[in-house]
Amino acid sequence: MNTAKKPLIVLLAAPETSASVLYGLYDVLMSAGAVYPDMVTGAPGDEMLDVRIVSADGKPFHCIGNIPVEPQSAVGEIGKADAVVICDMYTSIYDVPNGRYPREVDWLKRMHQAGALLTSVCSGSLLLAESGLLNGHQATAHWAYRDMFQRHFPKITFRNESVLCLAAEADRIVTAGGVTAWHDLTVYLIARYCGYQTAIETAKVFLFSGHAEGQSPYSVMTRPMESNDGPISDCQVWIADHYASAKPVEKMVERSGLNARTFSRRFRTATGFAPIEYVQALRVEEAKQMLETDKLSNDDVGAAVGYEDPASFRRVFKRGTGLSPAAYRRKFQRISQIARPY
Structure with missing residues (x-):
C-alpha cells in the first residue's frame, strides 16, 4: 500500500448544501486511483486523495432533503489543505447573500493565505465573492445568480455561460457553474493532484462527459418583477x-x-x-x-x-x-x- 502523504481535499458543506453535490464529490474524489483498476483488472488500487467533509462547527446536521451529514472536522480545526471545495449553498436569487456564513468566509480567507486552492460549485461562489478574493476576477455559478452578482458584487465579472471558470486559476481560485458542474470540477481536481490519466480513468468509471456547450443552452431569462418606475x-x-x-x-x-x-x-x-x-x-x-x-x-x-x-x-x-x-x-x-x- 502507498504510504506517501496524500493531497488533502476539504469539502465545505452547510444545511443549504445539496446531498448530490456533497456526496457525489466525496464518492468520486475518494475513488480516484482505486476503482478503475478494480473494474479493469479485479485488483483495487490505492486511494490517491485524502477527502474530508467540514462545516462551520463540525457538528452533525441535515442538508437539503433532510439527508444527514456528519462532518469530520470544524473549519477551525483545518489550518492547511491542498484544495477546498465550497459545495453549493442554496440562496434565493432575491435574497441578500452577504453575512450568511461569517465563520466559513473568514476561514476561506485564512486557507487561501495559507496556500490552498479555493474552488466552488454553483452558489458556493457567493462565499468567495463575499470574501473579496474574487474582486477583479471572472467567476461563475449557476446561471440564475447572474443578476445577484451584478447587484451585490459589481467588482466581479460574472460568466453565466461558463461551466468551469479558470480565469482566476493563477490566483488559486476556480469556480464551477450549476450543480452538476461538480462533475467537471472533480475531473479538474483529480487531474491536478493525481494526473491526467487518473482523471480520464475516473471519468470512464462514472461516465462523465463534461459540459462542452457550457451553461448557455440551459439558462433561462430571470426577469425582474415589474419595477417601481x-x-x-x-x-x-x-x-x-x-x-x-x-x-x-x-x-x-x-x-x-x-x-x-x-x-x-x-x-x-x-x-x-x-x-x-x-x-x-x-x-x-x-x-x-x-x-x-x-x-x-x-x-x-x-x-x-x-x-x-x-x-x-x-x-x-x-x-x-x-x-x-x-x-x-x-x-x-x-x-x-x-x-x-x-
Whole structure:
C-alpha cells in the first residue's frame, strides 16, 4: 500500500448544501486511483486523495432533503489543505447573500493565505465573492445568480455561460457553474493532484462527459418583477405580449413618454438589461420553448418571435444560447424522448 502523504481535499458543506453535490464529490474524489483498476483488472488500487467533509462547527446536521451529514472536522480545526471545495449553498436569487456564513468566509480567507486552492460549485461562489478574493476576477455559478452578482458584487465579472471558470486559476481560485458542474470540477481536481490519466480513468468509471456547450443552452431569462418606475413597469407588461412586434424598442419609448436616452437609462436601472437586450432575451426564451415542443421549422419559429430574416434569428439565438436553433432542437428533443414515457 502507498504510504506517501496524500493531497488533502476539504469539502465545505452547510444545511443549504445539496446531498448530490456533497456526496457525489466525496464518492468520486475518494475513488480516484482505486476503482478503475478494480473494474479493469479485479485488483483495487490505492486511494490517491485524502477527502474530508467540514462545516462551520463540525457538528452533525441535515442538508437539503433532510439527508444527514456528519462532518469530520470544524473549519477551525483545518489550518492547511491542498484544495477546498465550497459545495453549493442554496440562496434565493432575491435574497441578500452577504453575512450568511461569517465563520466559513473568514476561514476561506485564512486557507487561501495559507496556500490552498479555493474552488466552488454553483452558489458556493457567493462565499468567495463575499470574501473579496474574487474582486477583479471572472467567476461563475449557476446561471440564475447572474443578476445577484451584478447587484451585490459589481467588482466581479460574472460568466453565466461558463461551466468551469479558470480565469482566476493563477490566483488559486476556480469556480464551477450549476450543480452538476461538480462533475467537471472533480475531473479538474483529480487531474491536478493525481494526473491526467487518473482523471480520464475516473471519468470512464462514472461516465462523465463534461459540459462542452457550457451553461448557455440551459439558462433561462430571470426577469425582474415589474419595477417601481411606472413607465418602465408599464413597458415591461406591454412587451411581454408584444415582443414579436416590429420596432419594439421604439414603441416602448413612445409608450413611456420619455426621450430615448432617458428611457434607455431608466430601463437598464430597473431591469439590468438594455431595452434591445431585454427584447432579444424575451424572443429567445419564446423561441426555445417552441423549438422544444413545436413542429414549426426553425425559420418559422424565428418569424413567430419577430425575426423576418432567418440569419438574424440564428445569430441572436446562438449568441443567447451558444447553440444554433437546429442544434438546440436536437439537444432538447433527446431529453424529451427520455421524458416522454412519463
